[in-house]
Amino acid sequence: xxxxxxxxxxxxxxxxxxxxxxxxxxxxxxxxxxxxxxxxxxxxxxxxxxxxxxxxxxxxxxxxxxxxxxxxxxxxxxxxxxxxxxxxxxxxxxxxxxxxxxxxxxxxxxxxxxxxxxxxx
Numbered sequence: 001x002x003x004x005x006x007x008x009x010x011x012x013x014x015x016x017x018x019x020x021x022x023x024x025x026x027x028x029x030x031x032x033x034x035x036x037x038x039x040x041x042x043x044x045x046x047x048x049x050x051x052x053x054x055x056x057x058x059x060x061x062x063x064x065x066x067x068x069x070x071x072x073x074x075x076x077x078x079x080x081x082x083x084x085x086x087x088x089x090x091x092x093x094x095x096x097x098x099x100x101x102x103x104x105x106x107x108x109x110x111x112x113x114x115x116x117x118x119x120x121x
């Protein structure tokens with residue numbers, strides 16, 4: 001007679017946490033697998049924990065302000081004076097808001113290469 005899923009679940013409910021841990025280790029060893037926590041899809045109406053868009057924040061212009069100003073000008077499409085005002089202003093300052101994560105990472109890399117300190121939020 002085969003054991004049913006319900007019988008297995010009932011047996012697991014009666015086990016202590018340490019016994020369950022030992023069981024998982026034994027199953028991993030026997031089948032040559034590693035148990036990983038399942039990631040459930042978010043319920044409808046619940047926001048995803050990972051945002052799809054972020055803001056690029058300049059936290060410090062560093063010692064090479066001219067280079068940072070040039071990169072900010074290029075990234076934002078601002079004129080030279082407006083880019084300078086942005087970089088010379090109070091930190092942290094938003095360089096660009098609501099940017100796709102991949103684009104934000106590229107922008108961050110360009111700014112860091114120019115000598116700036118950048119955060120993504």
